[in-house]
Amino acid sequence: MSTILELEKAAQSYFDVLYECSLDKFEALFHPSCSLFTVQDGKETVLSLDRYREIIAARQSPASIAQPRKERLENILTLSADAALVAVSVRVHDKRFKDHLAMRP
Structure with a gap:
């Protein structure tokens, strides 16, 4: 799997954590x-x-309230073989967030 695909998958996991509030997924995602x-x-x-x-x-x-998902992967910046910055936007209830996630590919 390519680095970009791995980072896209990690971003989707982040969206899932925020949408589902799953602590199992939370534990698997964050260092x-x-x-x-x-x-x-x-x-x-x-x-x-x-x-x-x-x-x-x-x-x-x-x-749990069937809120429509509103999330977007904005940008992936590969900094090195060991570091990337992933920019996302996501809605959680009535709040909108723009997050920058430091990730390891």
Whole structure:
């Protein structure tokens, strides 16, 4: 499988985690030491993987209310044989996110 196909598959897994709020898929997708960086209302926040897991676990899944999926793979930038940046946009309930995911191909 090519690197691009692997990254596309990982992006789809990310979309599935957000849509289904599946902790099994969450655990399979994220590196144990990763962090989430976000800015909301001008305030920067860093979330540990454990804290982000809690947020996903507490969230009502969009799948449970049959919310239409709105997600898009925006860009894949292969930085090296060991690193890539994947840009995505996704809707979760009434919020829209533009995420940049650092991934290992």
